[in-house]
Amino acid sequence: MARGQLSVLYALDVARTQLYHFMAIVIAGMGFFTDAYDFFAISLVTDLIGYQYYQGHTPRGVSAVIKGIALCGAVPGQLVFGWLGDKMGRKRIYGVTLILMVVTSLASGLSFSKRLGKNVVTVLCFFRFWLGVGIGGDYPLSATIMSEYANKKRRGAFIAAVFAMQGFGNLAAGIVGMVVSAAFLNSTTSNADFVWRIVLMFGAVPAALTYYWRMKMPETARYTALVTKDVKKAASDMASVLNEDIVPEDEAVNELAPPGQYGLFSSEFRRRHGVHLLATSVCWLAVDITFYSLNLFMKDIFTNVGLLPTPEEGNNNPFQRMIKTTALHTAIALCGTLPGYFGTVVFVDRIGRVRIQILGFTMMSVLIICLAAPYDHYWTKQHKNKYGFAVMYGMTTFFANFGPNTTTFIIPAEIFPARLRSSCHGIAGAFGKIGAIIGVFALRYTENHVARTMFGLVGCNIVGLVFTLLLPETKGKSLEEITGEIEGQRPQHHADAAPSAEHTQVVPV
Secondary structure (H helix, E strand, O other), rough: OOEEEOOOHHHHHHHOOHHHHHHHHHHHHHHHHHHHHHHHHHHHHHHHHHHHHHHOOOOOHHHHHHHHHHHHHHHHHHHHHHHHHHOOHHHHHHHHHHHHHHHHHHHHHHHOOOOOOOHHHHHHHHHHHHHHHHHHHHHHHHHHHHHHOOOOOOHHHHHHHHHHHHHHHHHHHHHHHHHHHHHHOOOHHHHHHHHHHHHHOOHHHHHHHOEEEEEEEOOHHHHHHHHOOEEEEHHHHHHHOOOOOOOOOHHHHHEEEOOOOOOOHHHHHHHHHHHHHHHHHHHHHHHOOOOOOOHHHHHHHHHHHHOOOOOOOOOOOOHHHHHHHHHHHHHHHHHHHHHHHHHHHHHHHHOOHHHHHHHHHHHHHHHHHHOOOHHHHHHOOOOHHHHHHHHHHHHHHHHHHHOOHHHHHHHHHHOHHHHHHHHHHHHHHHHHHHHHHHHHHHHHOOOHHHHHHHHHHHHHHHHEEEEEEOOOOOOOHHHHHOOOOOOOOOOOOOOOHHHOOOOOOOOOO
C-alpha cells in the first residue's frame, strides 16, 4: 500500500474487475444515453416542428434556438450540480438530475399553448432549457462517481464506457425517429405534430428506468473518507460492495490532506491545479465547438452535398424526409460514432489519455481540411462524390470520439482532489457546452459559408492540441497519487513528468 493511503481506497484501487463495476457503468451510463438522445433527437425533428408551425420554412434564428437552448441550460447545470456534488455528496444530488431529466423530457413532448401555434415552440424551448440543466448536472456527477469507484488499472476504460453510452443514445435517437416516422408514413401530414412529440418524450424512458438503482448506490468511499472524514462508513460501504473485509483506519485519515488546506481558486489551488483547470477547460471548449456544430447540423450539410433531399425534392412529405434523415444519422452512429467510443474504452489504459487526445485532435484537423478545402467546388457541385464525403465525415466522428470528445470527459475526473473534483469537472464541462453553443449558433449564421466555418473548426482543434500538452498522463496511478492527496506526494504538472505505467491485463470476473 502506498504510504498515507487508506486501506479502503487501496482496496478499491487493486480490486479485480467484477460485477459492481459493470453495474456502475450501466447506472451512470444510462444518464449519458439519455443526454445524447435528448441533445441529438431535437436536430432530427426540427424539420417536423418547422413543417407544423412555420409552413416548412423555419426561420434561421428559431432553428438555432430550438437546437441550442438545451446546451444553454447545460452550462449552469454543470456549474451548480458540480459544486453541489462536492458540498452535499455525489449520491444525494445524483437522483435530482435524473428526476429533472425525466420530467422535462415528458414536458417537452407535452408543450402546448392556447395561443398561436408558434408559441408552442416557446414553451418547448422553456422545458428544453431545464432539460439541459439536468443533463449538464449529470456530467460531473457521473464522471466523478465512476472515477471514484474504479480500480486504477482500468479506471480510464470504465469512465470511457460510461461516456460511450452517449453513442448508444445517439443511435437510439435515429432508430426511434425512423420507427415513429415510418409508423405515420401513410397518415395525413398533420400528424407530424405527434411524431416529434413522441420522439422527444421517449427520452424519459431510460432515465426513469435507472432511478431506483441510482438511489441504491452507496456514496463513494473517496468522498466519505476524504471529504466527510468518516472512514468507518467508507470501509463499511465498500466492504459490502467488494464482498471483502476492510478494517477502518480512523487515525490514518489524518495523514491525508485536510479538507480545508486550500479551496477552489485559492492561490494554492492555482499553483497546483490552475494549469490543469485551464487546459481541461480549453480542450473541452475546442472539441465541443467542432463536435456539436457538425452533429447538430449534419442534416443541413448532407443536404448541401446531395446525401439528403431538400424538402421540395421530398415531395413535401415530412415523414419520408424524416426517415431518410434518421437512417443516415443511424448509419453514421453505427460506423463512426460507436467504434470511436469503444476504441477509447479498449486503448485508453494502454496508450494513455494524452496520446489519444493528441491523436484525435490531429486526425480531426486533417479530415476536416479534406472536407473543407474542396467543399464548394467538389463536394457540393458534383453529387457523385457524396458517398466519399459521408465516409470522411464518419471518420471525423470516429476520431472525435476516439480522441478528445471522450478524453476531455475522463481527465477532469482524475486530476483534481476529491473535495474539488466534481466542481472542477463541472467548470471544464461548462466551457465545453459554451463551445457547443458557439458551434451551434456560428454554423447556423454562417451556413452559406460552410467551408470557411470548417476551417475555423480546424483552428479550434489546433488550439485544443496545444493545450493538451499541458495535461498530465494519469494511466496506472491512484487518484490520490495524481492529486497529491497521499502524504509526501505532489500532483504531476506535465504529461512528460509522469512515467508511463506498464500495462496490466484486466483481472477476469
